[in-house]
Amino acid sequence: MTRRISLRGAALGLALAVAAASGNALAAGKVVLYTAHNQSIIDALVPRFEAETGIEAEVIKAGSGDIINRVLAERDNPRGDVIWSIGGEQLEAQSGLLEPYRPTEADKIDPVFMVGTNWLPYTAIVNVFVVNKEKLDPSQYPRTWKDLGRPDLKGKISSARADKSGSSYMQLANVLTVYGDGDDGWAVYRPILGNFVLSGSSSAVSRFVNDGEALVGVTLEDNAYKYVQGGGPVEIVYPADGTVAAPDGIALIKGAPNADNARRFIDWALSKPTQEFLVAEMGRRPVRSDVKASGDLPPVSSFKVVRYDFGWAASNKGAFVKRWQELLMTQ
Amino acid sequence: MTVPRVARLDLWRGVLLLAFAVVGLLLVYPLYNIFAASFLDNETGALTLANYRRVLGHPYYQTAIVNSLVIGLGGMVAAVALGVPLAYCVARHKVRGRAVITTLAILSLVSPPFIGAYAWITMLGSNGWLRGFLSDLGLELPSIYGPLGILLVFGLKFYPFVFLLTVGALNLVNASLEEAAENLGATGWRKLRMVTLPLVLPAVSAGALLAFVLSLADFGTPSILGRGYRVLSTTAYNLYTSEIGGNPGLASTASIVLIAISLVAVAAQKRLVARREYASALTRRPAVRSLEGVRSWVVHGLCYLIVGVSSLPSVVVVYNSFRNTSGPVFKPGLGLDSYRKVISDVPDAIVNSFAFSSAAVVLVVGLGTLIGYVLARRPGIAAGALDALLMIPYVVPGVVLGLGFVVSFNGPPIELVGTGAIIVLVIFIRRLPYSVRSSVSILRQIRASLEEAAINLGASPSRAFVKVTLPLMLPGVLAGAMMAFVTAINELSSSIILYVGGTVTMPVRIYLAVLDGEFGTAAALSTVLLVTTGVAVAIVLRVSESREGSFV
Structure with missing residues (x-):
C-alpha cells in the first residue's frame, strides 16, 4: 500500500518526462540496483543513466555486507538486478549468487582486473592513509602499515569495522597480504587495531580526519580524494610497504527480474564515458585500458602495489573476521 | 438504562478483540521471538x-x-x-x-x-x-x-x-x-x-x-x-x-x-x-x-x-543547510546547494516519510481512540489486561522491536520485510499506547452521562459515541494525532533496521548522511523535518487546552 504511494510520484514523473524526451521510454522498464556507492556518486550517476537509456533505476543503498545478506536472503525470489560497486572479495565469496556476463566492450577492460569468477571489475581501488596536514607534521605521517601501530598514534586513527565494511576488510587483508596471514601478520595487525577508533562506515573515515577528530584515517583513495578536491586540510599517503590495487565489482544477480536492463546497466557502467566520468568527478581509477587515471592522482606505477588474491581473501574471510572480532574483544 | 445489550457487546467487544489481536501479533509475538532467540x-x-x-x-x-x-x-x-x-x-x-x-x-x-x-x-x-x-x-x-x-x-x-x-x-x-x-x-x-x-x-x-x-x-x-x-x-x-x-x-x-x-x-x-x-x-x-x-x-x-x-542545535542545522558545499566540505557563502542535492536525490525519503507517518497516524488514532474508550468507560478484566500489555512499548527500545519484526515477519505466514507496511506497523504499535493514554485522559474530562442521555433518547451506543462523545474528544484527538505524527516522522531506531532502499525515510537518510560525512545533505533534510515538526507542534498548541500536557 505504502510502497505504491512512495513510488508513484517518482515513477509517474519520470515516465512522463522520459516519454516526452525519447518517445520509446515507457517500454524501457526499470532496473533495481543494490549498491554500496556513496550517495554523492549515486546522485551524480543514476540520473545520467536514466536520461541516456530511459530505464528507471531503483537504487538500494546499503553497506556491502547488508547487500550480500539481502541477495542471499532473496536467493529464491530475487528482487535486485545488479550489485553495483562492492568489494571484489565479497562478490567472489558469493559468486554462486551471480550470473556471468560478458559486457559488449569486454576487450577494452584491462585484463589485470579480470579476476572475478562471475563478476566484473568496475573501478580499481587503492587502500590509502588520509592524514590531517594541519594537525600532523609530515615527519609524523605514518608511511607504512607498520607505522599505524606506533604508540604515538593510539586513539588517533579512524577506521571502519572489518566485520561491517568491505573496504575495511580489504585493509585487514592488505596487512595480511604484506606480512603473511599467520601469527606474524596478525602480530603486525594487533597494535594497529589497538590504535583504531572504529566506525560503522568507511565513508566516515575521511570526514573524521578532515574535521580533525582523527589525525589519520585508513580508507579508499577515492573517498579521501573527495576531501582533497573539496579543499579540506587532508593529504593522501600511499603505504610504502605495499597497497593492494584491487577492483571493486559489478555483477548481474542470478535470476534478476529485469535481467536485460541489468545487462544494459552493466554495459553502461563499463562504457568509456561513464568510466571517464568516474575518473574525472569521483577520483576513482578506471578499469578500462583506454581511460587514463585522473591527472591529480599519481600513476599506479609510482607506489608499491602488491598482488591481491581474491580467492584467498574470500575463502578466509569467515576465519579472519572471527579472529579480528576476538582481537577487538581482547583489546 | 435500557440499552440493547447485544449491540453494546458487539461494538466494544469487537474493539477489545481487535486490540488483543493487534497487540498479540505486533507486540507479543515479535518480543516472544526475541526472547526465544x-x-x-x-x-x-x-x-x-x-x-x-x-x-x-x-x-x-x-x-x-x-x-x-x-x-x-x-x-x-x-x-x-x-x-x-x-x-x-x-x-x-x-x-x-x-x-x-x-x-x-x-x-x-x-x-x-x-x-x-x-x-x-x-x-x-x-x-x-x-x-x-x-x-x-x-x-x-x-x-x-x-x-x-x-x-x-x-x-x-x-x-x-x-x-x-x-x-x-x-x-x-x-x-x-x-x-x-x-x-x-x-x-x-x-x-x-x-x-x-x-x-x-x-x-x-x-x-x-x-x-x-x-x-x-x-x-x-x-x-x-x-x-x-x-x-x-x-x-x-x-x-x-x-x-x-x-x-x-x-x-x-x-x-x-x-x-x-x-x-x-x-x-x-x-x-x-x-x-x-x-x-x-x-x-x-x-x-x-x-x-x-x-x-x-x-x-x-x-x-x-x-x-x-x-x-x-536546531538553529545550527538550519544555518548549515544553507551553507555552500563542495562535495562533502563546507565552503564560505550561503546558497541552496544542499536543497538542490536533496531534491535531485529523488525525494523518495521525503515522500516516504510523509506517507508512512500519515498511514501510521491514521491507524494509531483510529484504534487508539477506540481502545481508550474501552479502557475509560468499559473497565473489566480484559480491559485491564490490555492496559497492562500496552505498557510494554514504553520499555522496549525501537532497535529491539525492529529486530523482533525482522525475525517475525521475514517469511510465511506473514512476509513484510522490505515493504513500507512493516515500517508503518512498527511505528503504529510503538505509538499506540500514547494515543490510548491520551484518549483515556480526554475521556475522563467528558462526562459519561452525556452519552447515556443520548442512548436514553434512543440512539444506539455506537451512534451515541459517534454523535456525542467523539465530537467532544476531537480537539484532544487532533492534538494526539499531531503528536503521534511528530514522533512517527522522527522515528529512527526501528526503521534503521527495517528500511530497504525503496522505503528509506528522512531520519534514516539523515543518519546515513551523517555517517557518510555528507553534512550538507543531512542539514537540509533535517531542516525539512524540523519545519514539519514545528508546524505540527503549532497545531497542537492551538487546538489543545492543556498545552504542555499534550507533550508528556
Whole structure:
C-alpha cells in the first residue's frame, strides 16, 4: 500500500518526462540496483543513466555486507538486478549468487582486473592513509602499515569495522597480504587495531580526519580524494610497504527480474564515458585500458602495489573476521 | 438504562478483540521471538544459556552494559538538573516570555535527538566554531565524541519531560503547606527541600524515569557520537547487522538485557513514589513571586540559557543547510546547494516519510481512540489486561522491536520485510499506547452521562459515541494525532533496521548522511523535518487546552 504511494510520484514523473524526451521510454522498464556507492556518486550517476537509456533505476543503498545478506536472503525470489560497486572479495565469496556476463566492450577492460569468477571489475581501488596536514607534521605521517601501530598514534586513527565494511576488510587483508596471514601478520595487525577508533562506515573515515577528530584515517583513495578536491586540510599517503590495487565489482544477480536492463546497466557502467566520468568527478581509477587515471592522482606505477588474491581473501574471510572480532574483544 | 445489550457487546467487544489481536501479533509475538532467540544456539538451534553467559560474562559486553547504565543514569541526572530548576523558576516567578520558554522546550523535546548529535559535532567537534570560540576565551573542552557528548545531547533533549511534568506539579501544590512550613520557621532552601520538592517528587521522578528509559533506548545519538564508546542499543544493532557472524542470538540477548534494565527502572520509580501520592485539595494556588534586581537577572538568565542552548542545535542545522558545499566540505557563502542535492536525490525519503507517518497516524488514532474508550468507560478484566500489555512499548527500545519484526515477519505466514507496511506497523504499535493514554485522559474530562442521555433518547451506543462523545474528544484527538505524527516522522531506531532502499525515510537518510560525512545533505533534510515538526507542534498548541500536557 505504502510502497505504491512512495513510488508513484517518482515513477509517474519520470515516465512522463522520459516519454516526452525519447518517445520509446515507457517500454524501457526499470532496473533495481543494490549498491554500496556513496550517495554523492549515486546522485551524480543514476540520473545520467536514466536520461541516456530511459530505464528507471531503483537504487538500494546499503553497506556491502547488508547487500550480500539481502541477495542471499532473496536467493529464491530475487528482487535486485545488479550489485553495483562492492568489494571484489565479497562478490567472489558469493559468486554462486551471480550470473556471468560478458559486457559488449569486454576487450577494452584491462585484463589485470579480470579476476572475478562471475563478476566484473568496475573501478580499481587503492587502500590509502588520509592524514590531517594541519594537525600532523609530515615527519609524523605514518608511511607504512607498520607505522599505524606506533604508540604515538593510539586513539588517533579512524577506521571502519572489518566485520561491517568491505573496504575495511580489504585493509585487514592488505596487512595480511604484506606480512603473511599467520601469527606474524596478525602480530603486525594487533597494535594497529589497538590504535583504531572504529566506525560503522568507511565513508566516515575521511570526514573524521578532515574535521580533525582523527589525525589519520585508513580508507579508499577515492573517498579521501573527495576531501582533497573539496579543499579540506587532508593529504593522501600511499603505504610504502605495499597497497593492494584491487577492483571493486559489478555483477548481474542470478535470476534478476529485469535481467536485460541489468545487462544494459552493466554495459553502461563499463562504457568509456561513464568510466571517464568516474575518473574525472569521483577520483576513482578506471578499469578500462583506454581511460587514463585522473591527472591529480599519481600513476599506479609510482607506489608499491602488491598482488591481491581474491580467492584467498574470500575463502578466509569467515576465519579472519572471527579472529579480528576476538582481537577487538581482547583489546 | 435500557440499552440493547447485544449491540453494546458487539461494538466494544469487537474493539477489545481487535486490540488483543493487534497487540498479540505486533507486540507479543515479535518480543516472544526475541526472547526465544536469546535462549537458542545460532547454529544448532538447541536450548542454551550460552548467550547470556557471554553477554553477562564477557568484558566486551559488560562494558556495553556499564556504558548503557552510565548514559542512562547520566542522561537522567542531566535532564533533572536542567528541568527542575527551570520548572521552579517558571512556576514560581513572574518570568517574562513564559510561553516562549515553554515552546522552545517543547521544540527541543520533539526534534529528533540525532539532529542534536549532528549539530553539536559541527559546534564542538575538533574544528567546530563554538570550540574555537571557547578556546579563544581560554576554555578547552573535552572531545564531543564519547560519553560526555552523548550526555550533553541527552540532557538537552530530555530535560523538557522533567520540566513540563514538574511545572504541572508545582502549580498543583497547595500553598498552605508551604506557608505552614514558613510559619514553622523553614524558609528558602530548607522549605524547598523539606516541603516543596517531596511534594513534586512523583512528577520529577516520572520525568526522570522517561529520561532514563529514553536515554537507554536511544540508538542514533550513541551511534553517531559514541565512536569507540559502545552501549547496548548499538551493540545489539552491530551484532545483528554484522556482515559475517551476524549473531541473532547474542543480539536478542543484548535486547533482553536492555528491556530488563528498563523494567527495573520502572519498578524502582514505582517504589519510590508508592507512599507519596499526595492528593491536593487545591484550596489555594501557590504564590507567584515578582522579580526584581539581581534575582530577576539570575532567574531570567538561567531560564533563557537553558532553553537557548537546547535550541541551538536546531538553529545550527538550519544555518548549515544553507551553507555552500563542495562535495562533502563546507565552503564560505550561503546558497541552496544542499536543497538542490536533496531534491535531485529523488525525494523518495521525503515522500516516504510523509506517507508512512500519515498511514501510521491514521491507524494509531483510529484504534487508539477506540481502545481508550474501552479502557475509560468499559473497565473489566480484559480491559485491564490490555492496559497492562500496552505498557510494554514504553520499555522496549525501537532497535529491539525492529529486530523482533525482522525475525517475525521475514517469511510465511506473514512476509513484510522490505515493504513500507512493516515500517508503518512498527511505528503504529510503538505509538499506540500514547494515543490510548491520551484518549483515556480526554475521556475522563467528558462526562459519561452525556452519552447515556443520548442512548436514553434512543440512539444506539455506537451512534451515541459517534454523535456525542467523539465530537467532544476531537480537539484532544487532533492534538494526539499531531503528536503521534511528530514522533512517527522522527522515528529512527526501528526503521534503521527495517528500511530497504525503496522505503528509506528522512531520519534514516539523515543518519546515513551523517555517517557518510555528507553534512550538507543531512542539514537540509533535517531542516525539512524540523519545519514539519514545528508546524505540527503549532497545531497542537492551538487546538489543545492543556498545552504542555499534550507533550508528556
